[in-house]
Amino acid sequence: MNVSALLTSAGINIGICALLLFLCSLLRKQPGNVSVYFGRRLAQEHSRMLDSGPLDRLVPSASWLVKAWETSEEDLLGVAGLDAVVFIRMLVFSIRVFSIAAVVCLFGVLPANYYGQDMHHRKISSLSLDVFTIGNVDPGSRWLWVHCLSLYIISCSACVLLYFEYRSIARMRLIHITRSPPSPSHFTVLVRAIPWSVEEPYDDAVKNFFSKYHASTYLSHQMIYRVGKVQKLMNGAEEVYKKICLQATAIELTCRPSKYTCGLCGGKLESVRYHNDFELTAKKLDLNHSDLSTKLKECASAFVFFKSRYAALVASQVLQSSNPMLWVTDLAPEPHDIYWSNLWIPYRQLWFRRIATLLASIVFMFLFLIPVTFVQGLTQLDQLQQRLPFLKGILKKKFMIQIVTGYLPSVILLLFLYTVPPLMMLFSTLEGSISHSGRKKSACYKVLYFNIWNVFFVNVLSGSIIKQLNVISTPKGIPTELAKAVPSQATFFITYVLTSGWASLSSEVVQLFSLIWNFIRRHILRRKDDPDSAPSFPYHTEVPRVLVFGLLGFTCAILAPLIIPFLLVYFVLGYVVYRNQVLNVYIPKYETGGQMWPMMHNTTIFSLVLSQIINLGVFGIKRSPVASGFTIPLVICTLLFNEYCRKRFHPVFQNLSAQELIDMDEQDEKCEGRMEEIHKQLHMAYCQFSPPETTDESCRDVGPIGIDIDGESENRVDPKELETELEHPTLPGLPISSLQQSVKSLTRLVTVDSRKPSM
């Protein structure tokens, strides 16, 4: 690949980006797309968007980019929560460190590479990109100290920046915990693996255990019930019933009733269904929920509420029983973060599920090698032509070759990569995460490992030494092999940044899928905007993406410095785009308090060490023992730095500290009645079948293994909206007793359906 091919690729991408941004500027002004581009504002601020004039709608403007750029971090924190801020800080860190790298590499390494060999430099556009890589430097050249020095500067500045980021984020996390209003999750412990005995139901066992061993701090508890298929049926019935209520009382007709009236064939079919279902429906909302729940199947899990935060922390951290597989305690997730469908999973299954998921992920990683190998074939055209002779005709044109080698591989890889996050999310669900955030974090790790493996290693290794994958199994040779492979693959990575990076950002900002879905919903399904359907931020796709680009940047910075400007453009664009998305599009549905940062930190350290090892190999190949010798202490120091950070900051992200919690408890106790108020709210907050939490939840999933792939639609119901619904729940003339009867028969079905616990 030469400079002109690179420019072709860059040109195409700049064109696409500009087009998409232009489109976005127009589309976001159309009132019909408000729910796509201003989902968060619509849901949280309930503000009608400014209705711009019809002419104004057709004039694109860049003011939204400026606005996204200018918003202060405090505003961002208030609007989108700490997690979003941490993500943006990752981008800021990347911009900073790659700005330094850009200065160092463009003014130091690039000239050293370019004049590395005593050669006649042709016209620049026809130059091969290899001229700009370290491959152009003669072995034993004196100029390798430039590379070594640059490596030192980049590594040190990265470590210093990382340290300050970690420190400030740890501080922000502490402030977030201490300043935020009292959270029920701080008072609640999730107990799993409650021992089963014939004489004592789970409910009594929990009560007895905690009133005996935590007598002074135990408040109450809330059992968790297994939601089976029958429960699902009942919930469906309930929903239909509610719909009838709403239709009949003709309150808020605009909101939901037209949900199933098809725009093409009208609503008749649905109306018939309503009446058939009617016999089955039950006025569950007015039933005594505890009466229902005792008849449901209790799980060996419960939420236990404590009188103070510190007591809950203690109960969650101490080994409760001499059998570590019983009475397993953890701090509960926040109420709206709970993934109810996984709470029933017996504790003993969890480790098995984790292992099974791990194996499945590894198998998937290797299966994915097939498309990657195909993609790599495209960059080596002559081989491809030999195998598929009919391509020879097509590939005669120079432009076609440039497109095929420079653009097509990345696009294909990109398309395949789109299938990965949903699958990893599925794996994380099967794994048994009990919270949405935990599930997303776990998926995030999986996607990250997957991307690093498939985008970086497989490309590097299969690209250079095709089909000699056993090179992976020689750790000692890896630095050398990587040193040979990375520079030759650098051009691929540059195009990857162009296609995958830039294109993903512009497609992110346009929200193509949402746009299409919005169009279908509005014009074919004829449903109105649901302000609560706005999604939460897809950390599990975006965090790994940014981190992998960081990895590419660190590893290629010294070897092929041309990648840095493209990366910097990506990060700056990403900074603006993600700020805009966070401010306008995504709703922060749950908050981990910046728990993503340790992952980002560790990945960056990994990238740094990997780049140092690769450079070590390169210096070895280039016969520069001095440069190699100087690199080894750098590797050790980086690892020591990481170890220090792990000791110094990481525990803050894992546990809450006694000091903070006790101070918070004391403050609450000083304010008269506040503690009692919190205690009162606890039970409601974690009630599985209380209307605000369950109505939408219970419509979903809830099969035997609780698969729920995207899962974002859980908890989508705005409590306020539901409250207004619940103010008018009953249809005056309905025969309530008959409804209660049918509910009872259903609950009988449930108890028949229930089996012994699989302990």
Next chain:
Amino acid sequence: MNVSALLTSAGINIGICALLLFLCSLLRKQPGNVSVYFGRRLAQEHSRMLDSGPLDRLVPSASWLVKAWETSEEDLLGVAGLDAVVFIRMLVFSIRVFSIAAVVCLFGVLPANYYGQDMHHRKISSLSLDVFTIGNVDPGSRWLWVHCLSLYIISCSACVLLYFEYRSIARMRLIHITRSPPSPSHFTVLVRAIPWSVEEPYDDAVKNFFSKYHASTYLSHQMIYRVGKVQKLMNGAEEVYKKICLQATAIELTCRPSKYTCGLCGGKLESVRYHNDFELTAKKLDLNHSDLSTKLKECASAFVFFKSRYAALVASQVLQSSNPMLWVTDLAPEPHDIYWSNLWIPYRQLWFRRIATLLASIVFMFLFLIPVTFVQGLTQLDQLQQRLPFLKGILKKKFMIQIVTGYLPSVILLLFLYTVPPLMMLFSTLEGSISHSGRKKSACYKVLYFNIWNVFFVNVLSGSIIKQLNVISTPKGIPTELAKAVPSQATFFITYVLTSGWASLSSEVVQLFSLIWNFIRRHILRRKDDPDSAPSFPYHTEVPRVLVFGLLGFTCAILAPLIIPFLLVYFVLGYVVYRNQVLNVYIPKYETGGQMWPMMHNTTIFSLVLSQIINLGVFGIKRSPVASGFTIPLVICTLLFNEYCRKRFHPVFQNLSAQELIDMDEQDEKCEGRMEEIHKQLHMAYCQFSPPETTDESCRDVGPIGIDIDGESENRVDPKELETELEHPTLPGLPISSLQQSVKSLTRLVTVDSRKPSM
């Protein structure tokens, strides 16, 4: 090496063993050696040994072996503690599993190997041992299923036995914790990294922090003082003073006064020293210790006492401060287990020390390759003869060759290996362990890794592919390489079992070093028996030894089954010998409550998996895809089994459970006054300068890094003996005020010596 060489080697070893056991039977009957062979009984039971008649002394008997065999486990537990029982259980496990292996291998694998090739079998004594290894089986042979089946039987029986052992030891540990008398360590937390401020000394900081955040449970605390060189001087002076007291009051003249009177030149020199030192000595015993300690340099560490066990557990497990590098809490070790010399180490230094020690250990491991390579040279005589031509003359005799190839390598390796445990103990001390048991456990791990690396891997790899150590860096090729190497090294391992194993057991039982030292002490130094000089059990040498033999057994069982009978003899002999040693020789000075078991379990699992992987490689080489295929699930199942055990049992060995501790607290609270009594004792138990704990302690070590290599001599003072000493501490006519003066001047010196904390 052929059968007759093996028999030569076995013969020599049996002879040596028999001789040593015979010697031992005689020596232990001599009254002069009572302190060598009955150290524990002398110290703990204060029983005079039965004085046998002079004729009886010259007749060896095997009754002691029978007695050691017959002692019940309850007696052993009562006498030697849980740690010793756990160690014996490891031997029992080994005997059981290798008995099964012996049956399987000798009746299944051995015939399959022997008749593996269609060959004429010569006279058995001249047969090469290779005939009995798997090397004799033709590739693609149908009989490989015998090996695969045997592997299954051995692995499964090992797992089943391991499970039951782990379960019963976990149960024993729980009983040990709950049934033992109240331990001060359960009420005490060691706090490190107390933040330093100018206004607030450490003492006040601890008090303020814990009375604020643990108000309801905090009892009191005890600062830790840095013991410098001056302190050491003072303690020396104190000891001399005590000696004068004892001499003057002429009480218990038999005990210590003759300590320094040389048997050759008389005691005059020492007497002069006494009088010179007299000006310096101080009647410290009568001084107010707290007065002294406030003038000593406080460390950023303290023992904090709590009102209940549960409170201490909670305080030790919860993250105290939002800065995880401050207020670091751990449950304190038992008072007599504390390694005072390391308590002053600033917490921030610890991780650095750990890393430095790790690096030092790794460097040492590689330096050790030099003697190992030399040893390996001996087994390949022709190479050695080429390099050292003068050996040709010596090595012409067949008997010499047999000795050199069959016996010498192991002996040399053994001698080199004797230097390892003290060095690893030194590393563990430098690492900063705060308890004797922790130090020993850490050294145990180091010696274990070292032995596995140097005895097994280096021998296997350097022996077969001499000087191609880069084979270690190809993980994928390792099964194949090991599969090639292990069978060819099997004969070396057999001789290693004979020499290192059997000989170490017999030297263990004879206690050669103690015997010589005892002789020197009695006849040259003219000192009487000190009943408290008996050592504690050297777990850090014996546990790794037994585990490495287990590793050799598992890995060679299928490949070279001839090793099994020799190993079985080793384990049975070891069972008797160690029981005898534990019953008679070693004093249990501290108790970890069986915390060695997880290490033994993990090492056994490692050995199993390693043997499975080696067999996988062998089956691959022998072209038996079925056998290879069947081995893979076995590896996975073994790993899953280990994972289950880790979940199920390991937490019990790491933490105490709330349930047990609260029950114990309740029981103590029911008995009136018992809790108050315990509280009263706490402060005394952890007092750094209280006479019973320090007198001997403070004589030792205590340089800036606190090196104390063997460390067993700490705490050797029998409190009872000291108590009798302390009942008569003052010499009636001594000018006490002048002594106090000199102590004060010394304490002034101490405060000048003190520096700012290195925080």
